[in-house]
Amino acid sequence: MLAVLVPVVPFILIIGVIWWYQNFSRVGRHINKLDGPGYPIVGVFLDYLSGDLEKVFQNDRDRCAKYSPIFKLWIFHKATVILQKPDDIEIILSSTKHIKKSQIYDNLHMWLGTGLLTSDGDKWKSRRKILTPAFHFAILKGFVDVFNEATESLVKDLTERAHEDYIDVVPPITQFTVQSMAETSMGTSLDLTQQINRNYKKAILDFTEIALYRLTKPWLYDENLFKLIPSGKQATKIVNTLHEFTRNIIHERKKSFKSSYTTQKRLAMLDLLLKAQETDGAIDDEGIREEVDTFMFEGHDTTAVAICHILMLLANHKNVQDEVRQEIFDIIGDNSQPPSYSDLQELAYTERCIKECLRLYPSVTLIGRDINEDVQTSTGYIIPKGTMAHIFIYDLHRNPDLYPDPLKFDPDRFLPENIQKRHPFAYIPFSAGSRNCIGQRFAMLELKALLCGILRKFNLEAVDRPEDIVFQADLVLRSKNPIRVKFITRN
Numbered sequence: 001m002l003a004v005l006v007p008v009v010p011f012i013l014i015i016g017v018i019w020w021y022q023n024f025s026r027v028g029r030h031i032n033k034l035d036g037p038g039y040p041i042v043g044v045f046l047d048y049l050s051g052d053l054e055k056v057f058q059n060d061r062d063r064c065a066k067y068s069p070i071f072k073l074w075i076f077h078k079a080t081v082i083l084q085k086p087d088d089i090e091i092i093l094s095s096t097k098h099i100k101k102s103q104i105y106d107n108l109h110m111w112l113g114t115g116l117l118t119s120d121g122d123k124w125k126s127r128r129k130i131l132t133p134a135f136h137f138a139i140l141k142g143f144v145d146v147f148n149e150a151t152e153s154l155v156k157d158l159t160e161r162a163h164e165d166y167i168d169v170v171p172p173i174t175q176f177t178v179q180s181m182a183e184t185s186m187g188t189s190l191d192l193t194q195q196i197n198r199n200y201k202k203a204i205l206d207f208t209e210i211a212l213y214r215l216t217k218p219w220l221y222d223e224n225l226f227k228l229i230p231s232g233k234q235a236t237k238i239v240n241t242l243h244e245f246t247r248n249i250i251h252e253r254k255k256s257f258k259s260s261y262t263t264q265k266r267l268a269m270l271d272l273l274l275k276a277q278e279t280d281g282a283i284d285d286e287g288i289r290e291e292v293d294t295f296m297f298e299g300h301d302t303t304a305v306a307i308c309h310i311l312m313l314l315a316n317h318k319n320v321q322d323e324v325r326q327e328i329f330d331i332i333g334d335n336s337q338p339p340s341y342s343d344l345q346e347l348a349y350t351e352r353c354i355k356e357c358l359r360l361y362p363s364v365t366l367i368g369r370d371i372n373e374d375v376q377t378s379t380g381y382i383i384p385k386g387t388m389a390h391i392f393i394y395d396l397h398r399n400p401d402l403y404p405d406p407l408k409f410d411p412d413r414f415l416p417e418n419i420q421k422r423h424p425f426a427y428i429p430f431s432a433g434s435r436n437c438i439g440q441r442f443a444m445l446e447l448k449a450l451l452c453g454i455l456r457k458f459n460l461e462a463v464d465r466p467e468d469i470v471f472q473a474d475l476v477l478r479s480k481n482p483i484r485v486k487f488i489t490r491n
């Protein structure tokens with residue numbers, strides 16, 4: 001009898017404490033004024049057990065459709081409030097008090113430590129201050145050459161494969177963005193004929209896969225626990241490869257830094273960090289490593305999925321494709337002269353297409369914050385301190401009240417007169433407020449440079465239609481299947 005009671009009593013006690021917390025604690029009393037799915041005690045925990053990523057993605061869509069504009073989710077004692085109303089999103093994102101990222105970001109710590117994306121407080125403030133000049137227009141101007149060279153090599157590869165019935169654009173585009181990021185963030189060209197570079201690129205993809213596995217298993221968020229299981233041990237090995245590579249690059253760069261700093265045309269982000277270290281010791285070696293890793297992570301996958309979706313959309317909307325191409329010819333000409341920084345600034349219609357693509361397919365679908373002190377929403381609910389607030393950008397951008405006929409690809413939604421009619425927090429592909437995307441102008445230039453190279457050389461024909469694309473839960477908006485486009489060489 002005693003043998004049965006020993007494990008059962010603590011179990012019942014834990015259940016009792018969770019039940020009390022969900023119903024009678026201060027957090028519970030406020031949170032339970034909101035509607036939301038789930039069962040007592042476990043909340044929505046069971047939805048994650050299958051590990052079916054497509055289902056996890058779809059569950060989020062269904063919940064948003066049913067409970068928006070504000071609802072609650074419990075997973076045992078952890079409460080999350082989902083905010084989908086632009087007024088409420090503004091309250092959270094424009095506040096300087098709620099800048100700490102929520103728990104879902106923790107599974108990136110193994111690789112990124114607490115770099116710009118994952119840090120908070122004074123550390124985040126000081127890093128943001130050091131890194132902001134890396135996105136000054138004079139530096140972005142220098143990066144246009146990198147984008148043009150990477151585009152040229154991508155176009156060459158695609159030309160060799162243009163006889164194929166279709167190309168799955170995800171692998172070549174991901175290679176393009178990894179290479180562009182390596183050259184701009186580390187000042188190193190990632191020559192993929194070298195084994196060490198291939199290992200690094202593979203390690204990035206392997207880590208992403210494991211982070212994703214962990215993302216849908218909230219019980220593995222604790223790093224110490226995770227490191228004990230086989231996939232955690234594998235992640236440790238992969239992270240060692242990633243860190244060793246970055247540390248070597250930093251070490252090499254340091255050697256040449258002094259002489260290259262004043263004369264170099266393409267000032268890499270790494271140089272800026274080295275300068276901050278040298279002039280006032282504002283960042284140490286591990287700090288530099290964290291930031292280089294953060295930019296490699298945040299800067300390649302986001303742009304890769306955005307490019308894949310825009311190619312798919314243009315292939316499906318020939319009239320828009322023709323108009324973008326015409327604009328490119330009008331501004332840059334139809335020869336092989338690469339675009340300059342100012343040419344890219346002039347591509348107004350192309351920019352509207354990119355914006356509309358990021359509305360329908362925002363690379364980052366979900367952002368989350370820890371609520372550091374009670375917040376009152378626009379409709380009077382209190383989100384209590386100690387909870388998490390999540391915003392599903394994907395669903396916000398497809399809300400028919402904000403975007404009539406939301407599934408229609410219509411770049412004119414971004415004509416200045418139409419933007420003016422919308423709430424400024426109804427469109428947030430790059431988030432908003434102080435923790436917005438530091439790389440948004442970088443991304444826009446990279447996307448435009450690539451479209452110039454591709455549309456001058458190819459006509460794009462649809463293979464997959466928007467309705468064929470099946471998404472799954474991921475760190476970025478990734479489809480389950482390939483994204484296939486036919487490339488037809490233009491004469």
Ligand code: HEM
Binds near residue numbers: 118439
């Ligand atoms: C289409 C491309 C991109 C999209 C849609 C995008 C989107 C976002 C979003 C939504 C956030 C906020 C994340 C959060 O609150 O959790 C963010 C943050 C960030 N992004 Fe981007 N991003 C893109 C490209 C880039 C690029 C190219 C870089 C680097 C060159 C970059 C670097 C960062 C960094 C470092 C942060 C953290 C900023 C901070 O917290 O201070 N992103 N991005």
